[in-house]
Amino acid sequence: MLIALDAMGGDHAPTINVEGAVETVKEQDGIDVILVGDDALIRQELQGKRFDPTRIRIIHASQVVEMYDSPSTALRKKRDSSIRVGIELVKTGVADAFVSAGHSGVVMATSKMVLGTSNGVDRPAIATLMPTLKDAFLLLDVGANVDCRPENLLQFGLMGNTYCRLVLGKTEPKVSLLSIGEEDIKGNELTKEAFKLLKNAPLNFTGNIEGKDIFSGRADVVICDGFIGNVVLKVSEGLAETILKMLKQEITAGSSGRIGYLMLKPALRNFKKRTDYDEYGGAPLLGINGACIISHGRSSAKAIKNALRVANNYSRMKVHEAISKDIENCSKSAAQV
Amino acid sequence: MLIALDAMGGDHAPTINVEGAVETVKEQDGIDVILVGDDALIRQELQGKRFDPTRIRIIHASQVVEMYDSPSTALRKKRDSSIRVGIELVKTGVADAFVSAGHSGVVMATSKMVLGTSNGVDRPAIATLMPTLKDAFLLLDVGANVDCRPENLLQFGLMGNTYCRLVLGKTEPKVSLLSIGEEDIKGNELTKEAFKLLKNAPLNFTGNIEGKDIFSGRADVVICDGFIGNVVLKVSEGLAETILKMLKQEITAGSSGRIGYLMLKPALRNFKKRTDYDEYGGAPLLGINGACIISHGRSSAKAIKNALRVANNYSRMKVHEAISKDIENCSKSAAQV
Structure with missing residues (x-):
């Protein structure tokens, strides 16, 4: 698998991006990387690093999308950005997938324009994994669609289900709708209508889930509109x-607390690992006609490495094609009712 | 001040409700309590407790609203419930305020019907205090209005501001709008329109605030629709x-962790106190023409005591009248523009 990596996106680019690429080819067979971005800068970062040179290539892009660029500005004025060039590589079949820790709105808009949406998909969504006591759950949409119709939420459910089956390996994912009460009739206009659609969809739909229960591990996929999803993620x-x-304030304030804190450090480290964004690696754009993975702006090399791994699985399982099929099946079964 | 307390509402009623009332009259001068509910049950709970009998009265109510009752059922079929009787006591001027740890939807619907909304208020809201690193902030609406118009969010801002000034004692509360980006143009249709209204209102409006920043203490009042507010609260x-x-799993799993955990217990206790719902006591219904405070269903006696204290302050500061004035002033200043 050959994956295009935006070398210029994220708070610590290009250093950690290049590091993530080098570690990936060292540790993982079957993933080769194209670093997309400023040729000279990337070469500088690669200097002194030991890796198989046949497995990392550079493709130059003269522009960088900044966080203050709007998607429309980026699309019009930054046609040679690392994001645009990387996504074009997927379009032309040179790369199998694209990973970026850059401006997620621009990655979404560019993917939509260049790759288009999967057949039958009305609105692509950004899905992200969140930790729970047992396992992780997939939350979507977390920001691509701030105003949604019930049909959009239905498709988010179908897409999340497909991804969860194919990439996360759950056989019959429990799909729930985020709402403010468990009963069918609880919610706002949007969720009440979406509930009816989801109930009749070919899904293991487990009904409404309240905010307090999402971290319990009761649901594998939690659906909401992109405004609420983004708020939940950031809250x-x-x-x-x-x-x-x-906790740290309280611990270090006490006299015996300081020693307790030192003794606790391994536990805190494990806790951080369990809740660490870096472990999950990347948020897939579901519904795009190609494999695009967004990584957090604060990504470390480990996060980039995990995002490359997710991109590899996504592409290998042809998730975007499976999504089209599953949405088509749902339309067919709805037509038969 | 004479406050009617729903003796039957909440998970541990009437025991903790009666306890909270008794502790209140013992500790606080100036707050007398009417216990509303099953006379026999309340008498039983009071038995053996030492308190000034002139400061706690009982008013019998033969019915109890259950958590599965819908507001409309409660309004039609439970006209002698502790909630209804308690709110009628405020209406007739017998009591100065009402406190309930029962069904919040029924308390809201009954208050609206019996007491009405304050002059100029379109939709009352439930406001709740949430802890931050510095202080607490007021979040509203947290569930009374699941579908809102921009004008509702403006009024939530005005009402939260009034409450924050009068009851929480902040001179110029920083009022922010919960959104998915700090810039004016970020948000969904609802928040973008509400932003324009709030910008022109007689408020210290500090713009959009993202979910990740609400716990930083940067805002005193955070506004959102009731669906999102409820999701944020429960998440x-x-x-x-x-x-x-x-954390506990990780701590007790390690060998030195167990000792560390014991040493940490005082810190954890302090932390719990800082984040404990019980400390904040009660969520006011803002925009109702009278003082009604909702306490958490899981309330302890301490939470009830704090809710009675909040009700006392609310009534003493005549918050519902001040809200009417502030909303009228806003309409006037808007008319002059």
């Missing part, structure tokens, strides 16, 4: 950080 | 519990 990030800070 | 509850469970 969770912010709260987890705040709780750890508060 | 936060669920995540905080999950993080503590994960």
Whole structure:
């Protein structure tokens, strides 16, 4: 598998991007990488690193998308950006997948324009894995679609289900709708209508799930519109950080606390690992006609490596084609009702 | 001040409700309590407790609203419930305020019907305090209005501002709109329109706030529709519990962890206190023409006591009248533009 990696995207680019690529080809057979971005900068980062040179290539891109660029500006004025060039490589079949830790809105808009949506998909969505006590669950949409119709939520459910089956290896994922009560009739206009559609879809739809239960591991896929998904994702990030800070304040304030804190460090490290974004690696764009994975802007080399692994699995399992089939099947079964 | 307390609402009623009332009259001058509910049950709970009998009265109510009752059923069929009787006591001027740890939807619907909304208020909202690293912030709406118009969000901002000034004692509360980006143009259709209204309102409006920043203490009041507010509230509850469970798992798994955990117990206790719902006591119904405070269903006696204290302050500061004035002022200033 040959994966195009945006070498210029993310807070620590190109250093950690190049590092992630080098570690990947060292550790994983079957994944080769194209580093897309400023040729000179990338060469500089590669200098002194030991790796098989046949497995990492560079393709130059003269522009970089900045976080303040709007998707429309990027599409019009940055046609030679690392994002655009990387996605074109997927379009032309040179690369099997694309990974970026850059501007997620621009990656989404560019993918949509260059690769198009999978057959039958109305709106692609960004899906992200979140940790629970048992396992992780897939939350979507987390920001691609801020205003949704019930049909969009149905498709998010179908796409999340396909991804969960093929990439996360769950045989019959439990798909739930994020709402403010478990009963069918609880929710807002959008979720109440979406509930009816999901109930009749060829899915293991387990009904509404409340915010307090999403981290229990009761659902494998949690569906919501992109505004709420983004709020949930960011509230969770912010709260987890705040709780750890508060705990540290309380611990170091006490006299025996300091020693306790030292003794606890291994546990805190394990905890961080379990909740660490880096472990999950990347958020797939579901519904795009090709494999595109977004990695967090704060990504480390490990996160990039994990995103490349996700991209590899996505492409190997031909998720975008499976999504088209599953959506078509759903339309057929709805037509028969 | 004489406050009507729903003796039958909440998971541990009437025991903790009666306990909370008794502790209140013992500790706080100026708050007398009417216990509303099953006379015999309440008498039984009061038995053996020492308190000034002139400061706690009982008013009998023959029915109890159950959590599975819908607001419409409760309104039609439970006209002698502790919730209904308690709110009628406010209406007739017998009590100055009402506190319930029962069915929040029924408390809201009954208050709206019996007391009505404050002059100028379109939709009342439920506001709740949430902990941050510095202080607490007020989040509203957290469930009264699942589908909102931009004008509703404007009024939530005005009402939250009034409450924050009068009851929480902040001179110029920082009011923010929950969204998915800080820039004006980020958000969904609802928040983008609400942003324009809030910008022109007589408020210290500090713009959009992202989910990851709400716990930083940057905002005193955070506005959103009731669906999102409820999701944020419940996600936060669920995540905080999950993080503590994960930490405990990790800590007790390690060999030195067990000792570390014992040494840490005081810190964990302090942390719990800082984030404990019970400390905040109660969520006011803002925009109702009278003082109604909702307490968590899982309330302890301490939570009830704190809710009575909040009700006392709310009533003393005549928040519902101030809200009417502030909304009228906003309409006037908008008319002059």
